[in-house]
Amino acid sequence: MTMxxxxxxxxxxxxxxxxxxxxxxxxxxEMLEHELERPTVPRAAVAYGDVVYWGTILGSFITILGSVxxxxxxxxxxxxxxxxxxxxxGRSVDxxxxxxxxxxxxxxxxxxxLHRGDGLTMAxxxxxxxxxxxxxxxxxxxxxxxxQRLFAGFGLLASGITVAAMFA
Amino acid sequence: xxxxxxxxxxxxxxxxxxxxxxAAMAMFSAVExxxxxxxxxMWLILAASFLFSTLIAVVAVLGGVGGGVLFTPVMLGFTNxxxxxxxxxxxxxxxxxxxxxxxxxxxxxxxxxxxxxxCAVPIIVGAILGAKAAIVLADTMGATGDAIVxxxxxxxxxxxxxxxxxxxxxxxxxVPRNLDGLSRRLGMRNTYWEESLARPVTxxxxxxxxxxxxxxxxxxxxxxxxxxxxxxxxPVLNLVMDVPLKVAAASSGVLLAIGNAAAIWPYITKGALxxxxxxxxxxxxxxxxxxxxxxxxxxxxxxxxKILIVLxxxxxxxxxxxxxxTLFGFDVPML
Numbered sequence: 001m002t003m004x005x006x007x008x009x010x011x012x013x014x015x016x017x018x019x020x021x022x023x024x025x026x027x028x029x030e031m032l033e034h035e036l037e038r039p040t041v042p043r044a045a046v047a048y049g050d051v052v053y054w055g056t057i058l059g060s061f062i063t064i065l066g067s068v069x070x071x072x073x074x075x076x077x078x079x080x081x082x083x084x085x086x087x088x089x090g091r092s093v094d095x096x097x098x099x100x101x102x103x104x105x106x107x108x109x110x111x112x113x114l115h116r117g118d119g120l121t122m123a124x125x126x127x128x129x130x131x132x133x134x135x136x137x138x139x140x141x142x143x144x145x146x147x148q149r150l151f152a153g154f155g156l157l158a159s160g161i162t163v164a165a166m167f168a
Numbered sequence: 169x170x171x172x173x174x175x176x177x178x179x180x181x182x183x184x185x186x187x188x189x190x191a192a193m194a195m196f197s198a199v200e201x202x203x204x205x206x207x208x209x210m211w212l213i214l215a216a217s218f219l220f221s222t223l224i225a226v227v228a229v230l231g232g233v234g235g236g237v238l239f240t241p242v243m244l245g246f247t248n249x250x251x252x253x254x255x256x257x258x259x260x261x262x263x264x265x266x267x268x269x270x271x272x273x274x275x276x277x278x279x280x281x282x283x284x285x286x287c288a289v290p291i292i293v294g295a296i297l298g299a300k301a302a303i304v305l306a307d308t309m310g311a312t313g314d315a316i317v318x319x320x321x322x323x324x325x326x327x328x329x330x331x332x333x334x335x336x337x338x339x340x341x342x343v344p345r346n347l348d349g350l351s352r353r354l355g356m357r358n359t360y361w362e363e364s365l366a367r368p369v370t371x372x373x374x375x376x377x378x379x380x381x382x383x384x385x386x387x388x389x390x391x392x393x394x395x396x397x398x399x400x401x402x403p404v405l406n407l408v409m410d411v412p413l414k415v416a417a418a419s420s421g422v423l424l425a426i427g428n429a430a431a432i433w434p435y436i437t438k439g440a441l442x443x444x445x446x447x448x449x450x451x452x453x454x455x456x457x458x459x460x461x462x463x464x465x466x467x468x469x470x471x472x473x474k475i476l477i478v479l480x481x482x483x484x485x486x487x488x489x490x491x492x493x494t495l496f497g498f499d500v501p502m503l
Binding site: 104109110154 | 201306
């Protein structure tokens with residue numbers, strides 16, 4: 001192999017490396033460009049998601065604790081064996097309450113029975129359901145600060161109707 | 169699986185707590201057997217409910233519907249459990265996978281908070297009216313009311329299954345041709361990062377007034393039957409309001425959780441939601457909702473959708489037959 005051939009081959013290789021590098025740099029630049037274009041998620045959305053997510057997880061742990069209490073102790077508002085048997089038999093909601101407690105409740109009965117297994121279980125489920133209200137309120141407040149008054153209003157209205165449904 | 173446990177420690181804690189709880193309930197049970205069920209049978213019902221609920225949540229997330237669409241018809245069609253109790257528990261099933269998925273969807277910017285708040289108002293109003301109507305129907309019409317619910321739900325399921333079969337017209341990135349005046353004034357324009365395209369996608373919600381009215385109807389049907397409304401929310405957002413499919417699917421879960429959270433209160437305060445029966449269903453939805461959201465990318469959703477369609481058709485037949493049997497007094501021995 002002559003010196004000229006070696007020189008030519010080296011030059012060719014250097015050109016290939018240069019091309020490959022340029023391609024890679026272009027790719028990285030493109031990625032960075034897109035990264036810069038990645039839209040920021042509104043704080044109102046993140047706050048809503050976080051409040052609801054962690055509230056649901058907390059509600060789940062309370063429900064687990066309540067279920068265990070209901071099954072391994074006799075601290076219950078409604079006797080679990082009677083309730084589950086009545087449900088299995090296909091008895092109506094009215095009959096289930098009549099057979100166990102005497103009458104169907106009207107309101108948030110579980111709040112007076114938080115020390116009992118079924119009361120605590122119901123409270124855990126209710127907490128999981130309720131968390132959308134503080135989630136919407138926090139999110140609406142953040143939307144208000146971003147001068148998104150109309151959508152903050154929708155959030156407040158939605159949370160207001162939900163609270164009204166809790167006490168209707 | 170280990171990677172998932174490392175990434176979501178709260179899921180691991182939750183799973184461990186559930187396993188320990190059910191083991192404790194089996195070993196130290198203070199519940200006595202009755203003429204109807206043994207103590208072991210009661211435990212088995214609760215444990216099976218949790219497993220079935222987890223499965224429903226995973227299938228529902230992969231199929232893009234709320235869990236209520238599977239739970240309520242299957243329970244109404246194949247068990248003797250009271251219809252009001254099934255429908256109230258159905259709302260728990262429909263909402264809890266949506267609640268836990270709100271966090272990841274909102275953090276990723278896939279769910280649009282302004283769109284969700286706009287649509288939440290009509291869906292909540294509809295859902296509360298539907299729940300109230302369900303309680304009134306159960307209190308006034310008894311067995312006839314149950315039969316009517318089964319018959320109507322059977323018909324609705326056939327419609328939903330057909331919608332899935334013919335649902336090929338959904339567009340991933342709809343472009344609004346004529347933005348109406350109200351939509352322009354509300355300015356519901358948003359941008360999200362589309363991972364599959366590695367670029368941002370901008371959209372503008374259109375036809376917000378008809379969309380809002382449709383959500384009122386969806387809320388009523390979901391609240392009345394205890395179905396949730398996942399089967400209808402995505403099509404309304406995508407086909408009517410020109411919202412991209414991915415944003416529609418993510419916003420749908422968040423929206424359903426809000427709508428059902430309002431609809432469930434009348435059931436809770438009137439004692440139509442029994443805590444011990446609903447608890448395993450709620451826990452299964454939380455666990456399955458997190459699992460489903462994370463395995464969604466790795467599984468072919470098309471296959472799950474086919475299973476869902478077959479299940480919906482079979483359940484609808486059973487529901488129509490059971491409803492017709494009670495209402496018209498005949499018997500179909502094969503079903």
